[in-house]
Amino acid sequence: MSRTPHTVTVAELVPGDLLALSARDANLDRWYVVMHTLPVRPEAIRVTLRPPLGGADRDEELDRTRTVTVGDHRVDTAGIPLLTSANLRAVDFRDGDRVDFLRTVDPHAVEDTYVRRRGGWNHDTPGDRADSRTDGRAGNHADDHPEPPLSDAELRKRAAEAVDHVVRHHPRRARSATSRTGGPRQVVVTGLGAVTPLGVGVDDLWAGLLEGRCGIRELDGEEFAGLPVRIAGTVPVDPAALLPRPQARRMNRAAQFAVLAAREAWRDAGFDPAGTAESGLAPERVGVSAGAILGDASVLVGGDRRLREKGPRGVSPLTTPMTVPSQAASQVSLALRITGEARTVTSACASGTEAIGEAVDRIRYGRIDVALAGGAEAVVTPAIMASFAAMRALSTHGLGGGESPSRPFARDRDGFVNGEGAGFLLLEAEEHARARGARIYCEAAGWGLSADAHHMAAPDPSGTGVALALRRALADAGAEAADVVHVNAHATATADGDLAEARALKSVLGGCRVPVTALKGHLGHLQGAAGGVEAVATVLTLHHGIVPPTIGCAEQDPAIELDVVTKAPRPLPARGDVALSNSFGFGGHNAVLALRRVRG
Numbered sequence: 001m002s003r004t005p006h007t008v009t010v011a012e013l014v015p016g017d018l019l020a021l022s023a024r025d026a027n028l029d030r031w032y033v034v035m036h037t038l039p040v041r042p043e044a045i046r047v048t049l050r051p052p053l054g055g056a057d058r059d060e061e062l063d064r065t066r067t068v069t070v071g072d073h074r075v076d077t078a079g080i081p082l083l084t085s086a087n088l089r090a091v092d093f094r095d096g097d098r099v100d101f102l103r104t105v106d107p108h109a110v111e112d113t114y115v116r117r118r119g120g121w122n123h124d125t126p127g128d129r130a131d132s133r134t135d136g137r138a139g140n141h142a143d144d145h146p147e148p149p150l151s152d153a154e155l156r157k158r159a160a161e162a163v164d165h166v167v168r169h170h171p172r173r174a175r176s177a178t179s180r181t182g183g184p185r186q187v188v189v190t191g192l193g194a195v196t197p198l199g200v201g202v203d204d205l206w207a208g209l210l211e212g213r214c215g216i217r218e219l220d221g222e223e224f225a226g227l228p229v230r231i232a233g234t235v236p237v238d239p240a241a242l243l244p245r246p247q248a249r250r251m252n253r254a255a256q257f258a259v260l261a262a263r264e265a266w267r268d269a270g271f272d273p274a275g276t277a278e279s280g281l282a283p284e285r286v287g288v289s290a291g292a293i294l295g296d297a298s299v300l301v302g303g304d305r306r307l308r309e310k311g312p313r314g315v316s317p318l319t320t321p322m323t324v325p326s327q328a329a330s331q332v333s334l335a336l337r338i339t340g341e342a343r344t345v346t347s348a349c350a351s352g353t354e355a356i357g358e359a360v361d362r363i364r365y366g367r368i369d370v371a372l373a374g375g376a377e378a379v380v381t382p383a384i385m386a387s388f389a390a391m392r393a394l395s396t397h398g399l400g401g402g403e404s405p406s407r408p409f410a411r412d413r414d415g416f417v418n419g420e421g422a423g424f425l426l427l428e429a430e431e432h433a434r435a436r437g438a439r440i441y442c443e444a445a446g447w448g449l450s451a452d453a454h455h456m457a458a459p460d461p462s463g464t465g466v467a468l469a470l471r472r473a474l475a476d477a478g479a480e481a482a483d484v485v486h487v488n489a490h491a492t493a494t495a496d497g498d499l500a501e502a503r504a505l506k507s508v509l510g511g512c513r514v515p516v517t518a519l520k521g522h523l524g525h526l527q528g529a530a531g532g533v534e535a536v537a538t539v540l541t542l543h544h545g546i547v548p549p550t551i552g553c554a555e556q557d558p559a560i561e562l563d564v565v566t567k568a569p570r571p572l573p574a575r576g577d578v579a580l581s582n583s584f585g586f587g588g589h590n591a592v593l594a595l596r597r598v599r600g
Contacts, residue, residue, distance in 0.1 A: 004072045010045055011064040013037055016074030018052060018107075021060070026069045029106040030164060032058075033075050051104035054081035055166050086169040088156045095119065095575070096172030096480035099155060105164045117482040117512045118575050120149025124510055172480050184364045188433050188598070189441040191269030191426025192536045193261035193374075197233035197419055197523050200242065201264060205533070206540050209522055209548035210569050214404045216417050216524050223382045229394045231405055232380045233419025233524025250318060251331050252296030257422035257529070258328035258376035259335050262288070265372060266336060269426040270438055275337040287341040287368040289359035290329035290424075291351030291375035293528040293585075298381050299323045325528075328376040328422070340368045348585025349490075350449075351375055352423065352531025353593050357447030359427050369432045374424035374532025388418060391457065395493060404552035406525070408491035408518035409498050409564050411557045416492040419524030423532030425539065442542045445479065445578065445596040448472025452588025459497045463504030465590050470508040470580065473592035477578060481509050485576030485597075486547055488538040489562075490584045491518030492525050493552070501582065502560045515570055516562045517541075521552030531583035535593055538581040542597040545572040 005026050013019065017034040020026035032049035040046045040061060047060050052075060062068075083104070091097075097116045103109040114121040150158065159167045194201065197215025198208030208215065219230045239256035240248035248256060263273065271279035276286050303319035321327065326344040333342035341362070345355040352375025359373035388394045395415040397405035406417040427444055434440075450472065452465035459466075474481065487505060491498050505516070519534055526533055541547055547570045556564055581593040 005069045006072070007067050008070055009064065010047065010062040010066045010068060013045075013047060013068070013070070014074070015077055018071035018075055019049065020069040023069060029108065031071070031105055031107060033077060033080055035077050050080055050082070051164070052080065052107045053102060053104035053109060054083040055104040056084055057082065083166045085159070085162075085165070085167040088159050088167070088169060091169055093152055094172055095482035098170040099159070100168045100170070101159075101162055102166050102168075103164055104166050114150065114155060115482065115510065117149075117510070120151065121155045122149050122510060123147055173478070185366065186430040187360045187363045187427050187444040188430045189425050189444055189539050189595070190428050190433050190438045191265040191267070192424075192441065192539060193264030193266070193268065194421070194423045194533055194536050195235055195239065195257045195261045196421040196423070196526070196533055197235060200235070200237055200260060202268070202536060202540070205536065209519065209537060210546070212522070212549055212551045214522055214551060216399065216405060216419075218399060219380070219385075224385065227382060227385055228389045229385060229396065231399060231417060232385070233417055233421070233526065234380055235421055247335075250322070252299050252322045252327055253378035253420070254292060254295040254376045254422070255327045255331040257378060257420070258290060258424070259331050261374065261376070261422040261424045261532075262332040262372045263335065265424045265426040269428075270436070275335075277337065281370060283337055283339040285340055285369045286338045287343070287359065287362060287371045288329045288332045288338055289343050289345065289355040289362070289371055289373040290332065291345045291347070291353070291355035291528045291531060292325040292328055292377055293346060293348055293351055294379050295325040295327055295376070296322070296378040297384055298378070301381060301383060332372055338372070346528070347589040347591070348587055349525070349527055349530055350583040350585040350589040350591035351528035352533070353447070353535065353581060353583035353591035354449065354531070354589075356425060356427070356444070356531065356535055356593055357449070357591060360444045360447060363427055363429050369429050371427045372424050373427055374422065374535065375529040376422035376532070377527040377529040378420045379527055380418055380420050385418060393494065394418065403554055404521040406493050406520045407552035408489065408493045408520050408550055409502070409556055409560045409562070410493070410553040411555045413493040413495060413498060413557070415494055416520065417524035419526040421523070421526045421529045421533055423529060423534070423536045425532070425535055440598050441539045442598055443596040444593070446473050446475070446477030446594040448474070448476055448592045448594075450590045452590065454588055457586045459500045459584065460588065461496055461500050463500040463502075463507065465588060466501055466504035466582070466584060467507045469590040469592045470504060470582075473580060473594040474508075474578070477594035477596060479578045479594060479596070481512055483576050483578040484509060484512060484514050484580060485573050486538070486541055486579040487514055487516045488534050488541070488579065488581045489516050489518040490530075490582040492520055497584070498557070499559060501584070502562050506561055513563045515547045515565050515573070517547050517565045518550045519548070521550055531581065531591065531593070534583070535581045535595075538579050538593070538595055541572060542579050542595055546570070547572055
């Protein structure tokens, strides 16, 4: 609202004039709109004034001949709202609440916002202001030195002293009630399974994470000789030896991982290992949702080699069915006689997390009641390793020196370490789980997707797409940034990827100091299985109340402005209840899972 102030007498005022009662008020941008005038004595006029951005009316009885300052044009009085400030003295604040301060006498004012996180009020006023001032007015603060969080008492005091301001309180939005008669249902986690470079089973995974063990190994097979990088996160046992031989021969390596992990999650949830019917479940009400990029690339490579060496008769008829990425989902379905659905999600390294999110929705909206969801991958093959090395995507750090070669968030990170494995969650509708007396680890509260649309392999350095997926996961969970108590980061230890994720987390979480951990120093990057395994770890973090350390990060990159947990496990903060598990993939695929701890 540009204006060239000039002076008039009070007798000349008309409704709509923008009025400053003195030259000092004009200099301080303290303006009012004349709402109406009423002569009260021959020498005096009562003028009703309202702040130009809205507020309460005030009456001034002014001498007719008094000189006042007005702007260069009039304002439509009908468009100025009548507002009053909230009374904060009786408000029972909660994390996620927002309080806005607006200096309504200044037509150029921008609202200042405080958001309550972890019991403190953080100043969240958006970026640069062309008209920023430091004259002591409530809500106007220099951005160069962010103010520390305010206590509830300090915020109430600031609101009470905020002259010329309207103060508004916005309670955090309530979570939508779950309908048991056809609306969205809450989904819970009741079982976990994992096969990883730290061993077979969830117990080996969790113990290895807490102890800071590294499952990355030298690739000593002759087929890897001559490769520029010969380290990977490989599963330390032959999965085929843990399965009946006739079944194992018909599964690729990734499917073997998947069946072992899914069976563990099934048993962990209290179901009969024989399958659905034996567990008292309707097979058509149970589903499988598995993420994979390729599944097992070695089958196709082996078939091609036998074709060249022995001709067409040397190629096994199982080559094609064992090559497709959907083999993991189909073999889990066969193993447990699940007939509801067996879906496969392929979205690069976000595949496992997206597969879990898809299963959450299938249960929420009543398509199925129970699902095994996660990811499986086995792509530690010479051609894949050579391709990643040619992209300069792999770490060149060796296994010596006592540090993991995979170094998430570290100053000296230089690429990821390829890996393999599987991780699965057993998901159920909450009422289904409670009806059978199941142990509940946590709630699978929400998830979010986005796409960078930036590059076929490189992440968007701004982190904008990642931030969108984070916000969508929180919104889907009915949560606020203030609720986030932990983040299991994707953090593959690439220079650009880790930085983009850190920027996105800072953008979404603001001033929250949330403990962040990254597991690829322990495991390497399990590709399509990463989201499944990291979701298992995030569930255990919520369930046990302890955050595993990030290994390989001896010196954190100062550009990574996150609270990265290193050196030793850390207790999970008591305040807050949501943990995020992030997965991002080549081509700009972004997926985030939001889990909520169950208390009591």
